[in-house]
Amino acid sequence: MSILEIKDLHVSIETEQGTKQILKGVSLTIRTGETHAIMGPNGSGKSTLASTIAGHPRYKVDRGTITLDGVDVLSMSVDERARAGLFLAMQYPVEIPGVTMTNFLRTAKTAIDGTAPSLRTWTKDVKKAMGELRIEPEFAQRNVNEGFSGGEKKRHEILQLELFQPKFAILDETDSGLDVDALKVVSEGVNRAAEGGAMGTLLITHYTRILRYIKPDFVHVFVDGRVAEEGGPELADRLEDEGYDRFVSATSSQA
Amino acid sequence: MASAEMTQEELAQEELAQDLVPGQAEKARIGAPTPLAASNLRRIAGMNEEGEQLSEINPAGGPLAGAATKSHSHGGGVGVPDSSRAGRLTSYKSADFPAITGREEDWRFTPLKRLRGLDKVELSGAAPTLEVHKPIEVAVETVPRTDPRIGTAGIPEDRVSAAAWEAFTEAVIVTIPTEYDGGAEDKVVTLTLTGAGETPAASHVLVHAKRFSRSVVVLDHRGSAVVSENVEIVIDDGAQLTVVSIQDWDDTTVHASSQQAKVGRDAKFKHVVINLGGDLVRITPSTRFAGTGGDVEMYGLYFADAGQHFEQRLFVDHAVPNCKSRVTYKGALQGKDAHTVWVGDVLIRKDAEGTDTYEMNRNLILTQGARADSVPNLEIETGLIEGAGHASATGRFDDEQLFYLQARGIPEDVARRLVVRGFLNEVIQQIKVPALEERLREAVEHELNAGAL
Numbered sequence: 001m002s003i004l005e006i007k008d009l010h011v012s013i014e015t016e017q018g019t020k021q022i023l024k025g026v027s028l029t030i031r032t033g034e035t036h037a038i039m040g041p042n043g044s045g046k047s048t049l050a051s052t053i054a055g056h057p058r059y060k061v062d063r064g065t066i067t068l069d070g071v072d073v074l075s076m077s078v079d080e081r082a083r084a085g086l087f088l089a090m091q092y093p094v095e096i097p098g099v100t101m102t103n104f105l106r107t108a109k110t111a112i113d114g115t116a117p118s119l120r121t122w123t124k125d126v127k128k129a130m131g132e133l134r135i136e137p138e139f140a141q142r143n144v145n146e147g148f149s150g151g152e153k154k155r156h157e158i159l160q161l162e163l164f165q166p167k168f169a170i171l172d173e174t175d176s177g178l179d180v181d182a183l184k185v186v187s188e189g190v191n192r193a194a195e196g197g198a199m200g201t202l203l204i205t206h207y208t209r210i211l212r213y214i215k216p217d218f219v220h221v222f223v224d225g226r227v228a229e230e231g232g233p234e235l236a237d238r239l240e241d242e243g244y245d246r247f248v249s250a251t252s253s254q255a
Numbered sequence: 256m257a258s259a260e261m262t263q264e265e266l267a268q269e270e271l272a273q274d275l276v277p278g279q280a281e282k283a284r285i286g287a288p289t290p291l292a293a294s295n296l297r298r299i300a301g302m303n304e305e306g307e308q309l310s311e312i313n314p315a316g317g318p319l320a321g322a323a324t325k326s327h328s329h330g331g332g333v334g335v336p337d338s339s340r341a342g343r344l345t346s347y348k349s350a351d352f353p354a355i356t357g358r359e360e361d362w363r364f365t366p367l368k369r370l371r372g373l374d375k376v377e378l379s380g381a382a383p384t385l386e387v388h389k390p391i392e393v394a395v396e397t398v399p400r401t402d403p404r405i406g407t408a409g410i411p412e413d414r415v416s417a418a419a420w421e422a423f424t425e426a427v428i429v430t431i432p433t434e435y436d437g438g439a440e441d442k443v444v445t446l447t448l449t450g451a452g453e454t455p456a457a458s459h460v461l462v463h464a465k466r467f468s469r470s471v472v473v474l475d476h477r478g479s480a481v482v483s484e485n486v487e488i489v490i491d492d493g494a495q496l497t498v499v500s501i502q503d504w505d506d507t508t509v510h511a512s513s514q515q516a517k518v519g520r521d522a523k524f525k526h527v528v529i530n531l532g533g534d535l536v537r538i539t540p541s542t543r544f545a546g547t548g549g550d551v552e553m554y555g556l557y558f559a560d561a562g563q564h565f566e567q568r569l570f571v572d573h574a575v576p577n578c579k580s581r582v583t584y585k586g587a588l589q590g591k592d593a594h595t596v597w598v599g600d601v602l603i604r605k606d607a608e609g610t611d612t613y614e615m616n617r618n619l620i621l622t623q624g625a626r627a628d629s630v631p632n633l634e635i636e637t638g639l640i641e642g643a644g645h646a647s648a649t650g651r652f653d654d655e656q657l658f659y660l661q662a663r664g665i666p667e668d669v670a671r672r673l674v675v676r677g678f679l680n681e682v683i684q685q686i687k688v689p690a691l692e693e694r695l696r697e698a699v700e701h702e703l704n705a706g707a708l
Contacts, residue, residue, distance in 0.1 A: 054662050057654065078661035088662050094655045097619065098678030107673055108663035143677075144659075160663065 002069050002085065002167045004030045004053075004200060009064035011045075011052050022048045024225035025064070032167060033197035037211060037236060038204045040222030041244040046204045047091060049222075050172040053202075054088035055081050068167070083112050085167030089157040089174050096144035101156070102126075104144045105163060112164050129162045133189050151182040158189035169193065170202045175210035187213030208240040223247040339634055340570060340600040345410040349421055352414035361413060364596040364628055366564055369535045371481045371509045372455050373415050378422035380454030383480055385427055386447040390437060393444050393470070394430040404428060405461060408487035409515030409541060412570075416513035416539070419483035422457035429462045429472055431496070437470035438495075443688055445473040450480025450508060458484040464496040464522075471497040471688055479505040488516035490524050492546060497525040499686060503698070504533035511537045518578075520546025527686055528584075530557035530565040531698050541570040542580070544607075549578040555597070556682040556695070558702045559625070561590025568598040571614070573607035579641075582614035585682050587675055587702075588625035597647075598630045603640060611641035618649040619678050621671070672703055 011023035022045045030036050040046050052059045053066060055078040066073040068084055076084060096104065105126060110116045117125075130137065133155045145153050154174055161169050171190065175183055187210060194201055203214060211233070219235040221228045221244075228247045229235065343361075344352060355362050355374045367374065387395045398405075405426055411417040429444060431437065437444070446460070462472050474486065490496045502510060510533055518524045530536050542551050557565045571580045586595045599614045618627035631645035652674055660670035676699065683695050 056658055077667075078658060079664050079666045082662055082664035090659065090662075094659045096656050096659065096674060097617075097650050097652075098674050098676075098681075100677070103673070103677065104660075104663075107669070108660075108665055111664035111666065111669070164663070 002032045002200070004028075004073075004086075004168050004202075005065070005067045006049075006053075007065045007067075009049070009052070009066065010062040011048055011059050012062055013048075013058055013060065021062075022059075022225050023052070026222075026225070026227060027064075028202075028220065028227070030168060030200045030202060032200045033194075034218065035194065035201040035203060035214060035216045036218045036220060037216035038202060038220050038222060039206070039208070039236065039239060040228075041248055042206070044222040045225040046206075046222050047172050048225075050088055050091075050170045050202070050204055053081075053086060053170055054078065079111065082166075083114075087161055087164060087166035087169045089154075089161055089169065089171045091172040091174075091176065093145050093148075093153045093157055095146045095148075097146060099144050100141055101144055102140045105160070108160070109163060125163060129159055129189075132192070133159050133162075134185050135159060150177045151179070154178060154186055155182065155189075158186050158193075162189055162193050165193070166199065168200045168202065170204065172204050173206060174203075175205055175207060183210060184213060190214055208236050211236045221247060340602050340632070341572075341604070341634075343412055345412050346417055347406075347411060347420050349414050349417040352417060355414055361568065361598075364594075364598075365537060365566060366535065369509065369564065370415070370511075371453070373418070373481065373483050373509060373511055376455055378418055378455045378457040378483060380456030380481065381451040382423065382425070382456050382458040383448040383450050383476070383478070383482060386449070388443075388445040388447070390442045390444070392432055392435050393437065393442075394428075394432075395444070395446070396428045396430075397425050398428055399425060400459070402426065402428065404463065405459070405487070408461070408489050408517045409543065411485065411513060412515075412539065412541065413513070415483045415511045415537075416485055419457035419459070419485050419511075419513075422483075423459040423485070426459035426461060429460070431462075431464040431468040431470045431472075431494070433465040433468060435465075435468040435470065437468070440688055440690065443471045443473060443691075445475055447475045447477065450476075450478035450482065450504065453479060453481045453507065455481045455483075458482050459487075460484065461487040461489070462496070462498060463489045464491060464494040466491045466519075467493040469495040471499070473688075473691065474498070474500045476500070476502045476504055476510065479508055481509045482511075484510065484512040486512060486514040488514065488524070488526075490516065490518050490522040492519040493521050494519065495523040497527070497687075499527040499529065499688070499691065500538065501529040501531070502533055502536045502538070503529075503531045504536070506532065506534060508533040509535045512539070514538065514540040516540070516542045516551075517545050518542060518549040518551055521548040522546070523550045525552045525685075526554070527682075528553075528555040528557075528567060529695060529698075530555075530559075530567065531702065533563065533565075535564045535566075537564075537566040537568075539568045539570075541572065543572040544575050544578040547575050547577045549575075551578070551580040552685070553580070553582045553584075554682050554685050555584035555586075556679055557584075557586040557595055558679070558699060559586065559588045559590075559593040559595050560702065560705065561624075562592050564594045564596075566596040568596070568600070570600045571602070571612065573601070573603045573610045573612065576607055577609040578607065579611040580614075581612070582616075583682060583685070584616045585618070585679055586616075586627065587619045587621060587679060587699075588627055589621040589702075591622075591624035593625040594628075595626075596628045598628075598632070599645065600632045600634075601643070601645070602634045603636060603643060605636040608637055608639040609641055610637075610643065613642070613644045613646075615646045617647075617678070619675065620649065620651045621675065672700070675699065675703060 006028040009026040012021045597616045603610045616629045627649045629647040
């Protein structure tokens with residue numbers, strides 16, 4: 001079993017108006033086999049947490065630690081984090097000209113595993129995973145994300161999740177912009193990857209809708225860069241009924 | 256901030272139809288006033304019954320317009336507007352061309368100060384030295400300028416080319432014999448042209464592929480030079496010829512090269528331009544179809560580093576019916592003031608019915624501070640064509656792409672290589688000479704290593 005620990009995390013970004021604090025002391029512990037949902041209104045710092053774990057250079061860690069099985073994640077480069085077993089399914093996957101999906105998937109798999117995958121089983125695995133995610137075979141020869149629709153990009157993120165088999169998957173609003181059919185396909189993919197309990201999931205979402213398909217063990221509500229409330233799946237149900245108003249007004253009255 | 260700049264021309268051109276094939280089985284009847292054609296076609300800005308009307312590149316008062324142009328024009332024909340590529344002045348005498356100011360359409364991107372006098376001084380330096388690697392059947396001769404074979408492919412189209420034509424003393428002539436089969440890799444003809452110093456010089460090469468021959472000729476430019484070069488390429492009926500021109504010069508070299516090809520009936524011509532080294536390299540390939548059934552592929556690959564200016568301006572002249580042309584140029588840029596220019600002129604003349612043409616340019620900007628200009632021009636004077644299209648795009652390898660690839664476990668240097676290799680490989684794999692392809696892949700790696708990564 002692996003454990004991803006985030007302790008007292010403070011994160012800021014540089015903007016044209018100066019330094020802006022976004023995370024103001026976040027602590028979370030995720031074990032493999034667990035699914036944690038992180039919910040919250042816009043601007044509460046959910047996506048910042050995801051990008052910071054992955055090591056996006058825009059986010060500056062001012063205080064706190066992130067460790068994977070006790071090893072300091074913050075001192076690792078972006079690619080080292082991925083090779084250590086962290087996977088970020090991005091909210092807005094970028095287009096990479098000149099690199100086909102086939103070439104990209106194999107290169108990434110080789111980098112993560114340290115050895116090239118056996119050609120025969122790899123091709124079979126890719127085909128099977130693509131089929132299950134309803135990705136047309138022709139996409140294998142297209143450049144990474146180039147000309148993909150929003151839904152196609154999200155399905156390709158989950159394709160990678162299934163093929164790379166990380167220890168921890170961070171899904172940054174993977175459900176945003178998906179219709180209900182695509183949402184089901186994507187959720188099934190995440191559930192397949194989590195099957196067997198070898199993966200921990202950090203599911204970042206604005207809506208409760210995806211939680212009907214991916215059952216969280218824990219729910220954390222982010223408000224203004226802090227965890228405002230934590231609980232089990234029942235907290236998500238309550239949010240579905242009440243929305244975030246209660247948290248937002250509580251914050252503004254404190255301020 | 257944005258270093259990928261589209262020129263006005265490009266924006267204007269992009270608004271024209273990207274692909275002028277109506278799609279149905281019958282021939283395209285662009286601009287033809289029949290109900291059928293009308294239903295197939297959008298109303299295209301800049302098009303009328305006569306074909307495409309380009310913006311005024313050489314306005315009436317400009318240096319390349321008016322009586323001077325018409326009196327020197329070879330093949331302009333009746334009713335061709337002065338702005339057409341067909342109306343461009345051609346002459347063997349540099350004095351016929353006005354002094355270059357930089358305002359001319361064909362010089363406006365070139366940093367004239369860095370031409371080191373190629374446009375104004377006497378080209379008295381020694382031509383690059385020649386080293387030949389060839390099969391025994393192929394003749395390579397050095398001949399005096401009076402040799403009657405010289406001057407068959409085309410007439411100089413600019414002042415620098417004309418200056419070289421006036422100044423060269425000896426020419427190199429490569430002759431591929433009739434029905435010679437030089438398709439195998441060990442039969443590649445390689446001329447290594449090594450710069451003989453930086454006194455401005457003229458150089459002249461003629462490649463003649465005789466009827467039904469098949470061959471590959473490589474012009475490998477190296478060393479240090481300031482040189483204006485004319486390359487004549489004559490492909491006789493039914494011949495297949497590949498010419499690869501590699502510019503792998505030292506950093507200080509200035510090289511202008513006009514490469515004019517005349518493509519015979521049912522001949523196949525593949526032209527590959529590789530620009531890797533030099534301070535200023537300006538290649539102007541022009542291909543003219545002299546007989547029906549000709550097939551031309553023109554490829555280009557360029558990789559510009561900080562401060563380098565690589566310019567490629569090509570012309571495909573569809574003057575006769577039923578010929579096909581494909582143009583694919585791809586470039587990568589890195590470093591401050593790396594500048595590339597691609598201008599693709601394709602002219603489909605009135606008689607060139609059944610023409611099938613497509614031209615494409617792609618640029619990949621790897622760092623801040625580099626600039627790529629890309630201008631596709633398509634002139635169509637007949638509607639009875641198979642197809643005509645163009646495409647141009649300039650993209651940037653940015654921090655977000657790097658982050659994406661790294662977030663999948665791929666180290667930064669591998670990520671950058673992955674993108675650049677994939678991008679340029681499309682051109683490299685078209686050369687079909689394995690040793691040369693390998694050398695170019697290595698050259699791309701070398702460029703990547705040299706860049707500030």
